[in-house]
Amino acid sequence: xxxxxxxxxxxxxxxxxxxxxxxxxxxxELVVERAGVxxxxxxxxxxxxxxxxxxxxxxxxxxxLGFVSAACGGALLSLVFGVLTxxxxxxxxxxxxxxxxxxxxxxxxxxxxxIGIKAPAFPDWHVPLLGDIPVIGPIxxxxxxxxxxxxxxxxxxxxxxxxxxxxxxxxxxxxxxxAAHALGYHVxxxxxxxxxxxxxxxxxxxxxxxxxxxPQWTEGMTAGAGWIALAIVVFASWKPERLVLxxxxxxxxxxxxxxxxxxxxxxxxxxxxxSPYLATIAVLVxxxxxxxxxxxxxxxxxxx
Amino acid sequence: xxALEKRPQPSTIWVYLAPLLAVxxxxxxxxxxxxxxxKNPISVISAIFYEPLFGEFAFYYRPQLLVKAxxxxxxxxxxxxxxxxxxxxxxxxxxxIVGAITGAAVGLALYPAETRLIFPLMVVAGAxxxxxxxxxxxxxxxxxxxxxxLVSLMLVYVAEQLVAxxxxxxxxxxxxxxxxxxxxxxxxxxxxxxxxxxxxGVHWGVVAALIAVIFAYITLSRHIFGFQVRLTGQSPRAxxxxxxxxxxxxxxxxxISGALAGLAGLFExxxxxxxxxxxxNVGYGFTAIIVAFLGRLHPVGILLAGGLMALTYxxxxxxxxxxGLPGAAVQLLQGMLLFFLLAVDVMTNYRxxxxxxxxx
Numbered sequence: 001x002x003x004x005x006x007x008x009x010x011x012x013x014x015x016x017x018x019x020x021x022x023x024x025x026x027x028x029e030l031v032v033e034r035a036g037v038x039x040x041x042x043x044x045x046x047x048x049x050x051x052x053x054x055x056x057x058x059x060x061x062x063x064x065l066g067f068v069s070a071a072c073g074g075a076l077l078s079l080v081f082g083v084l085t086x087x088x089x090x091x092x093x094x095x096x097x098x099x100x101x102x103x104x105x106x107x108x109x110x111x112x113x114x115i116g117i118k119a120p121a122f123p124d125w126h127v128p129l130l131g132d133i134p135v136i137g138p139i140x141x142x143x144x145x146x147x148x149x150x151x152x153x154x155x156x157x158x159x160x161x162x163x164x165x166x167x168x169x170x171x172x173x174x175x176x177x178x179a180a181h182a183l184g185y186h187v188x189x190x191x192x193x194x195x196x197x198x199x200x201x202x203x204x205x206x207x208x209x210x211x212x213x214x215p216q217w218t219e220g221m222t223a224g225a226g227w228i229a230l231a232i233v234v235f236a237s238w239k240p241e242r243l244v245l246x247x248x249x250x251x252x253x254x255x256x257x258x259x260x261x262x263x264x265x266x267x268x269x270x271x272x273x274x275s276p277y278l279a280t281i282a283v284l285v286x287x288x289x290x291x292x293x294x295x296x297x298x299x300x301x302x303x304x
Numbered sequence: 305x306x307a308l309e310k311r312p313q314p315s316t317i318w319v320y321l322a323p324l325l326a327v328x329x330x331x332x333x334x335x336x337x338x339x340x341x342x343k344n345p346i347s348v349i350s351a352i353f354y355e356p357l358f359g360e361f362a363f364y365y366r367p368q369l370l371v372k373a374x375x376x377x378x379x380x381x382x383x384x385x386x387x388x389x390x391x392x393x394x395x396x397x398x399x400x401i402v403g404a405i406t407g408a409a410v411g412l413a414l415y416p417a418e419t420r421l422i423f424p425l426m427v428v429a430g431a432x433x434x435x436x437x438x439x440x441x442x443x444x445x446x447x448x449x450x451x452x453x454l455v456s457l458m459l460v461y462v463a464e465q466l467v468a469x470x471x472x473x474x475x476x477x478x479x480x481x482x483x484x485x486x487x488x489x490x491x492x493x494x495x496x497x498x499x500x501x502x503x504x505g506v507h508w509g510v511v512a513a514l515i516a517v518i519f520a521y522i523t524l525s526r527h528i529f530g531f532q533v534r535l536t537g538q539s540p541r542a543x544x545x546x547x548x549x550x551x552x553x554x555x556x557x558x559x560i561s562g563a564l565a566g567l568a569g570l571f572e573x574x575x576x577x578x579x580x581x582x583x584x585n586v587g588y589g590f591t592a593i594i595v596a597f598l599g600r601l602h603p604v605g606i607l608l609a610g611g612l613m614a615l616t617y618x619x620x621x622x623x624x625x626x627x628g629l630p631g632a633a634v635q636l637l638q639g640m641l642l643f644f645l646l647a648v649d650v651m652t653n654y655r656x657x658x659x660x661x662x663x664x
Contacts, residue, residue: 040453080643094646098643102642102643112632268469270469271465271469274461277461280454281459
């Protein structure tokens with residue numbers, strides 16, 4: 001065992017990278033749930049994003065194009081969920097599960113010829129001036145651009161929900177869809193848009209795994225990250241500002257257990273690998289007091 | 305203008321028609337998909353849905369169908385109780401794994417005793433293991449309000465790590481020359497779950513699945529518990545007024561589904577699989593969710609749906625080896641089937657109203 005091999009600065013820096021995919025997927029799901037829709041297909045959309053992003057990036061050689069296609073792929077898959085739940089009024093829990101099962105199959109099929117290939121390099125972005133600050137610079141300001149894109153999206157969602165009229169409408173639809181409908185808001189339209197946004201974010205999160213974090217394509221590579229994202233939304237009590245905290249907490253657990261594995265701690269590897277999932281359960285037990293949006297998971301049918 | 309109008313009562317015709325229509329739609333869209341992959345859609349569809357039942361080698365595939373269908377049916381029957389009552393146990397895969405581990409552990413602890421009493425003991429241990437693993441999300445839900453969907457699912461990943469640890473550590477065969485994996489339980493007479501009639505594929509798991517179907521049918525249609533399950537699903541408030549304790553309902557549903565999933569795992573580890581290995585689980589727990597919905601959460605429906613899903617597994621293997629169809633295509637087909645069922649299901653509860661909207 002060699003705990004001194006763990007460099008705290010490196011640990012904190014890789015924490016931000018480890019948290020980014022979960023944060024991206026979770027912020028999308030947060031918007032979906034604030035609109036009153038429970039989409040359990042995050043895992044499926046994430047892995048579809050991971051494979052579309054990887055395929056696009058390796059064929060074009062551009063990671064940015066990869067991320068754009070991943071967002072489109074995730075959104076396209078979420079549209080299936082949107083049509084089924086909003087127009088064909090299917091059960092959201094069952095449809096979300098179907099989306100995950102379907103996405104896992106679809107991604108395995110699409111990624112067949114891409115196993116074992118390395119993703120094109122996505123260079124880190126050394127923020128001028130800020131990146132040169134000792135200690136804080138390497139931890140916060142020397143990452144790849146997607147880390148900052150993710151934080152910007154969270155900031156954008158926070159401002160959108162808090163300060164804009166459209167954000168207010170979205171929250172109204174999520175709290176009480178019958179009242180929102182009576183006020184003349186287009187419940188279905190708002191929800192479809194929210195679902196598409198959620199799909200795009202999940203796609204981005206998946207692509208971050210296959211293009212930056214791993215960076216390779218393997219079947220089933222999300223390994224529950226989409227489900228952890230769902231748990232983080234609960235942890236955050238549906239508030240964007242707390243979501244960042246949750247994502248970094250989980251990033252921390254993940255990175256720490258990987259570092260402990262590498263340092264050869266006298267704990268079986270399997271126990272360490274369990275820890276992110278056990279931490280999720282612990283969080284769900286402690287943080288179940290948050291209040292969910294009023295119409296979450298309920299079917300909206302404008303009866304006349 | 306086409307609008308949906310809620311039916312006062314679910315349509316009886318559509319309850320039966322929807323799954324059939326979903327299968328037909330899956331075949332059509334699946335065929336298009338296979339054509340896009342450069343395969344002849346007719347031969348792929350017939351390889352999946354026809355060959356295992358009536359093809360030249362059907363005598364070999366039919367027993368295989370029972371072997372695949374048994375765990376799916378067993379798990380899906382358990383899940384159907386919870387899904388009816390609005391208790392979402394998504395972690396059957398984990399309960400399946402833990403049932404196999406506890407059952408195998410009890411058996412291996414008694415190795416190499418020669419008595420047929422060991423197998424029943426292992427069956428009990430397997431059911432208890434699955435039950436206990438299912439009780440974790442149940443208790444956390446009742447005591448702390450933790451979401452049972454997420455907790456049960458997280459426990460799948462924990463169980464996957466656990467089975468790897470067991471295969472490498474405590475349960476590793478001392479005669480395995482250091483390779484991971486336990487002793488082969490199907491080759492030890494005391495723990496084996498053999499074919500009961502030669503050439504039929506019927507093992508104790510198949511028998512248990514059939515008993516579970518009958519048990520579930522009687523419980524749901526004749527017993528007060530079945531009534532309470534249905535009532536809770538349709539109207540939780542009414543159920544509470546009728547004296548149903550919601551917490552106890554959660555625990556009962558999680559317990560039943562966990563125990564049945566654990567049983568499925570035990571019959572698998574003592575029979576078709578034979579040993580605890582690192583990659584012991586193959587996704588039966590997740591496919592069983594499709595089976596439960598496709599069977600309309602009804603025991604007889606689940607029996608048929610389990611058979612159909614087993615057909616896609618076996619047929620998919622045939623298409624894979626004979627026609628070079630990618631294995632993932634079958635998984636995609638199964639997901640598609642659930643999608644189409646959910647889409648078509650709108651007709652069960654709603655009817656289409658074509659015409660102009662009246663002005664109030």
